[in-house]
Amino acid sequence: MLDIAEELHRWCERGLPFAVATVVAVAGSAPRQPGAALAVDGEGTAVGSVSGGCVEGAVYELCREALSGDGPATVRARFGYSEEDAFAVGLTCGGVIDLLVQRVDPAARPELVHALAAASGGGTAAVARIAEGPEELLGRAVLVGPDGRHEGSLGDAERDRTAAGEALAMLAAGRTGTVEIGADGSRCGVPLTLLVESSVPPPRLLVFGAIDFAAALVRAGKFLGYRVTVCDARPVFATGRRFPDADEVVVDWPHRYLEAETRAGRIDGRTAVCVLTHDAKFDIPLLERALRLPVAYVGAMGSRRTHLQRLDRLRESGLKDLDLARLHSPIGLDLGARTPEETALSIAAEIVAHRHGGTGAPLTGAHTPIHPAPPATARRIGTPAA
Template identity: 75%
Template sequence: MLDIADELNRWVRQGRDFAVATVVAVGGSAPRQPGAALAVDGEGAATGSVSGGCVEGAVYDLCRQALEDGGTVVERFGYNDEDAFAVGLTCGGTIDILVTPVRGGVFPAALAAAASGEAAALVRIADGPEELRGAALLVRPDGSYEGGLGGHLALDRTAAAEARALLDAGRTGTVEIGADGSRCGQPLTLLVECSVPAPRMLVFGAIDFADALTRVGAFLGYRVTVCDARPVFATRARFPDADEIVVEWPHRYLKAEADAGRLDSRTVLCVLTHDAKFDVPLLELALGLPVAYVGAMGSRRTHLDRDERLREAGVTDRELARLRSPIGLDLGGRTPEETALSIGAEIVAHRRGGSGVALTGAHTPIHKDPPAQPAEAGRVAVR
């Protein structure tokens, strides 16, 4: 439900009663991932989506029912080959939906945090004893929490620790623990929805391609910074869609941001300067940082020359293997907008594990889940 926090936070401030249906589990080729939500208020207004349209009508009715009787339910929707007209997912997957009325508790605080861009995790019991289902806990980045899951104090503590781990990674997913907070006993499935500040996109080089890329980056949900050492080019008039414009040598700015801890594993760096005096010191630093993506613009000739200069500067082959250059996917584009689209497409493919090839004729899954981190494998399902 935190994915529609802006609208729901307005509903809370307006004093409107509403119920929320949230995806808590998916199987097969489901269109939405855990955390996706549809909300319905007392007047019948709706916001959000849980399936891209397949089962919205049935879920809408469940929300209206929850508002009437105050109950919490979990409903599974899937495709039925024997009855193709039944409510289900035409894609063939399954989704489990948690439907609950939202009336006080920790929900207003969770929605306010998400709407303001603060880091917070909302934990709810998605599967377990009926009397506990839908109970909620709000967890902050420092591990403090409020609310409760209706069970043992140890359950709240364990849930808060699990939620904090997912919050640190900026991920939403499910966790299985025992009802008493241990790994034993009757199992509970917890949905942990994480709200984190928007990931950053740093665009180096104040050129026309950068203007198009700032728009694509904003569309993809990034907080975009444009950096260039030339004040005549790095202006608000040229980059009205950028969240921040910085006049500084790129490598100096990147080092300052890294030293200040303002980069993380979701940060993407797009180097569009294709000028060795800017590129080499910048990429020498960038390729050693634990960021999500580093791409550099230039022709294949420029790429080969840049690789040689980076090796001379001491960049290892392993570090060079991280560099996406020439930047972007092969879409055949020429305009700044087409180029920006190819860069954005490569960033999404890199983030989601996509191949970048056409889906027509392919036999790979359309939706891919990123592999679990080693510490999380077998324990947490993430998106």
């Protein structure tokens, strides 16, 4: 639901009731993951998607039914591929999705309104809704802020506290997924499945080196939803005019800027660091620090000879082989790239592949799933997160 928060927030501001279908579980080669949503307002306007087109028509009708009052205000639905009838409503890609379809009246659901407001404004918040359990509890929700405070209720104070704790943990990791708790909020008993949707600021892409390849990478990063910073110590090159698509352009020594951002708490496990300068006086101090941080990705541009020389210098600086194994160098996937735009595509593709565990190999002729199963997110209270 939070993935279409901007439009839903506008509906809420106008006081318009709507129905929203949210993916709560997937199996097989389903195209969308938990949290993906399709919503319909009273005029029949639809926003979002739950399947990339396979079952949108049927889901649209479920939303219209929930909104009209002709059926339950909150229901569970499942769609999957039917081999018996190729024209039946189902996912022709072969997967299965479970949905929570829910009518939302803004006047009666302030916790959802506030969650949508936070998400549409780029704020930090999580909303936990009961996605599986007794019919009378389906769709109940709590909104959890970054300080752990919560509003709304799942119908029981202890259950609310437990759900808020679980949602806060997922919010800290920037994750959306499901978690099971006991119906009474304990670590045992009849389980309830919660769908926890996290809204966090965009991940950061730090591009070091104000060169033409950087300008293309900035555009690719913005396309992928990153907040992009370009940093270079040379003021003649690091200008907003040369990088109009960047969120910020910083003139500073790269390693000094990275240290300052780390101290300020603006570097996290979703941050991608791309070093494009291939100049040892900039690269080595920067990489020495970046490879010690728990960031998502560190890549550096340069030839294979430059890479080997760089490894020697980094070892001299005290980095171990385990640290150096995190370095993607030469940066990018082998696409045969030549132009800055093609090179940016190869770098962006490697970042995506690394993030999701992809191989970068062609799908044609492969016998592996197109949509590999993500790490398990459902867990019982008291067990470690995946």
